[in-house]
Amino acid sequence: xxxxxxxVRNGLALIGLLMSLGAGAQAKDVVAVVxxxxxxxxxxxxxTVDIFLGRSKRFPDGSQAVPIDQAEGSVARxxxxxxxxxxxxxxxxxxxxxxxFTGRGLxxxxxPSGKEVIRLVAxxxxxxxxxxxxxxxxTVRVLVVR
Amino acid sequence: xxxxxxxxVSEITLNAGAHVSRIRRWIALLALALLAAGARAxxxxxxxxxxxxxxxxxxxxxxxDQADFVASTLKPSGAGHTRSxxxxxxxxxxxxxxxxxxxxxxxxxxxxxxxxxxxxxxxLVEWAxxxxxxxxxxxxxxGRIVLPAxxxxxxxxxxxxxxxxxxxxxxxxxxxxxxxxxxDARYRVTVGEITHTFLGIYGxxxxxxxxxxxxxxxxxxxxxYTAELGATTLRAAYSRADLTVEAFxxxxxxxxxxxxxxxAIADRYDLDDKRITFIALGGMYDPGKWFVRGEWGQSDTNSxxxxxxxxxxxxxxxxxxxxxxxxxxxxxVASNTADPGLTVAALPPFLAGPAAGLNAALNATLGSAxxxxxxxLGGRWDFASNAALKLQFDHTRHDAGSAGLLSxxxxxxxxxxxxxxxxxxxxxxx
Numbered sequence: 001x002x003x004x005x006x007x008v009r010n011g012l013a014l015i016g017l018l019m020s021l022g023a024g025a026q027a028k029d030v031v032a033v034v035x036x037x038x039x040x041x042x043x044x045x046x047x048t049v050d051i052f053l054g055r056s057k058r059f060p061d062g063s064q065a066v067p068i069d070q071a072e073g074s075v076a077r078x079x080x081x082x083x084x085x086x087x088x089x090x091x092x093x094x095x096x097x098x099x100x101f102t103g104r105g106l107x108x109x110x111x112p113s114g115k116e117v118i119r120l121v122a123x124x125x126x127x128x129x130x131x132x133x134x135x136x137x138x139t140v141r142v143l144v145v146r
Numbered sequence: 147x148x149x150x151x152x153x154x155v156s157e158i159t160l161n162a163g164a165h166v167s168r169i170r171r172w173i174a175l176l177a178l179a180l181l182a183a184g185a186r187a188x189x190x191x192x193x194x195x196x197x198x199x200x201x202x203x204x205x206x207x208x209x210x211d212q213a214d215f216v217a218s219t220l221k222p223s224g225a226g227h228t229r230s231x232x233x234x235x236x237x238x239x240x241x242x243x244x245x246x247x248x249x250x251x252x253x254x255x256x257x258x259x260x261x262x263x264x265x266x267x268x269x270l271v272e273w274a275x276x277x278x279x280x281x282x283x284x285x286x287x288x289g290r291i292v293l294p295a296x297x298x299x300x301x302x303x304x305x306x307x308x309x310x311x312x313x314x315x316x317x318x319x320x321x322x323x324x325x326x327x328x329x330d331a332r333y334r335v336t337v338g339e340i341t342h343t344f345l346g347i348y349g350x351x352x353x354x355x356x357x358x359x360x361x362x363x364x365x366x367x368x369x370x371y372t373a374e375l376g377a378t379t380l381r382a383a384y385s386r387a388d389l390t391v392e393a394f395x396x397x398x399x400x401x402x403x404x405x406x407x408x409x410a411i412a413d414r415y416d417l418d419d420k421r422i423t424f425i426a427l428g429g430m431y432d433p434g435k436w437f438v439r440g441e442w443g444q445s446d447t448n449s450x451x452x453x454x455x456x457x458x459x460x461x462x463x464x465x466x467x468x469x470x471x472x473x474x475x476x477x478x479v480a481s482n483t484a485d486p487g488l489t490v491a492a493l494p495p496f497l498a499g500p501a502a503g504l505n506a507a508l509n510a511t512l513g514s515a516x517x518x519x520x521x522x523l524g525g526r527w528d529f530a531s532n533a534a535l536k537l538q539f540d541h542t543r544h545d546a547g548s549a550g551l552l553s554x555x556x557x558x559x560x561x562x563x564x565x566x567x568x569x570x571x572x573x574x575x576x
Contacts, residue, residue, distance in 0.1 A: 055341075057282050072531060086434045090467070090528040097307045097575050100198050102292070102300045103254035103273050106244060 030080045030130045033118065033140040037125045039063070042144040049085045051128060053095055054105050059128075068117050068129040069110040076114055080130045084145075196244045202305040204236030204571040212559035213552035215567050217312050219319065222265050222356040225567070227554055234261040236312060236571050238303055240272065250279040258303060263356045272303070272325060283334045293324035293347060293368055296441055297381055297428040305573030309437065309471050309526055311538040312569075314458040315551050316477035316520060320445045321385075321424060326351045326366050343372040355393075363387040364419070377433040383426040391417040394450060397507055404488055404501060411487065415450040415508065422447045436463045444480065450511050452481035467529065473522040479515040483547070518542050518550035533574040540567040 114131035122139035208226035225232035275289025328349020368385035462471030487505030524538030
């Protein structure tokens with residue numbers, strides 16, 4: 001009885017995957033952003049990735065870092081992890097499953113769009129997000145990633 | 147006798163067989179922790195409950211119909227003899243609730259349902275602990291914790307995480323299921339480019355095994371060290387425990403009736419509060435496009451279950467969503483597989499018969515120590531962002547005189563043979 005819903009769901013997931021492959025064909029870029037009030041101006045690629053993968057909870061200056069993801073399956077998210085970490089969506093999922101199911105933490109909060117990431121990051125000096133360059137406004141600062 | 151034959155080193159299990167009363171106690175403890183934390187909610191993060199789950203639907207076929215292929219000797223039946231195709235070998239479902247109370251305090255409860263020692267699928271509590279983050283690099287946990295004996299031990303039931311259908315049995319059966327009720331502490335520090343992780347665990351556990359028996363481990367301690375540098379991970383673990391396997395007590399109590407010689411044999415081989423030790427070394431290189439990993443382990447039970455060493459090497463290459471892999475694994479016996487036992491000739495005739503029987507029982511257990519090697523070929527297809535399909539073919543050769551890791555051997559079973567196993571699984575997380 002358990003089997004059918006799982007197969008149906010996996011079937012739907014497969015269709016979703018094929019659709020996202022189509023969407024991902026138009027290779028985009030994303031930029032890392034912090035609040036305009038944050039003192040952070042630059043991060044290395046590894047420092048950025050470590051914050052998003054839960055390996056580091058702080059910015060290099062010692063202040064708390066709160067990463068904000070975009071929704072699973074979104075182009076921005078897939079582009080971010082591919083460009084910054086060289087990881088596929090499945091590898092990111094595996095990474096977090098290891099941490100979740102050994103009781104060592106939870107993944108960052110994920111928001112459904114770049115605009116919502118901007119809104120949350122703008123109001124929180126500890127937050128860090130990534131967005132498509134075309135949604136950046138003057139409430140956030142684009143980090144120089146070395 | 148069947149109980150004793152069925153036992154092997156692989157049953158040195160440090161898992162908790164979760165008695166209902168104990169589960170209740172943990173739940174009560176967690177509830178208290180939740181209340182205590184709620185009372186002093188200084189959290190800038192939103193406290194909350196998060197639900198996660200995982201599962202595997204698996205089907206396994208074994209070419210050997212005179213014994214069962216099992217993924218753990220805690221399982222009462224498997225593929226081959228009991229069923230030609232078995233869905234019980236790898237199938238599992240797990241659900242987890244994580245309570246984030248403050249940025250420093252959290253609690254987790256994970257319940258897992260899979261084939262139990264008694265063939266039921268009654269869910270057991272796999273994890274149940276409260277975690278306090280003392281500093282960003284240092285945390286402590288109290289409660290039920292799965293022992294990270296090997297590199298993937300603490301998430302071995304989450305098939306989605308692992309490249310294979312199941313971790314190589316040769317090594318992972320040395321200590322197959324491992325959770326402990328106690329405390330652990332972990333310290334992580336990055337010096338230069340290298341992240342060092344030190345972990346210490348102390349606790350106790352009790353596990354039910356097929357044949358309505360129990361395995362108890364007291365004073366179970368483990369220390370592990372992990373070094374990570376980029377794509378490279380190196381790891382070492384040492385553990386010890388005082389192990390009691392009740393099923394052996396009648397045999398050695400009988401030996402003790404035979405004077406100094408019998409007592410000496412019993413002291414050497416019994417499993418009543420016996421100190422066991424365990425060492426593991428592992429390494430992994432995973433730059434993303436491909437991976438190679440290997441582990442070596444040795445368990446020494448100072449008892450009738452002997453000393454065993456095992457290792458494996460495995461590699462895979464990621465072609466988009468498809469990852470073919472190959473694994474070679476070996477398990478050897480590193481202690482004697484026979485013992486002269488009591489000197490029957492020196493005994494009066496009415497004792498010679500029972501003494502010969504005891505010698506035979508002792509040698510049957512010593513001789514059944516698993517020794518085998520397996521070559522595995524498989525592939526993983528990540529067909530969705532949260533699910534993977536895996537197919538795996540294992541070719542196993544048992545050492546002369548050994549039944550390897552097969553269980554439920556039938557009268558027609560021949561030791562020292564070969565067996566082919568085919569497995570298909572769908573692993574998912576949600």
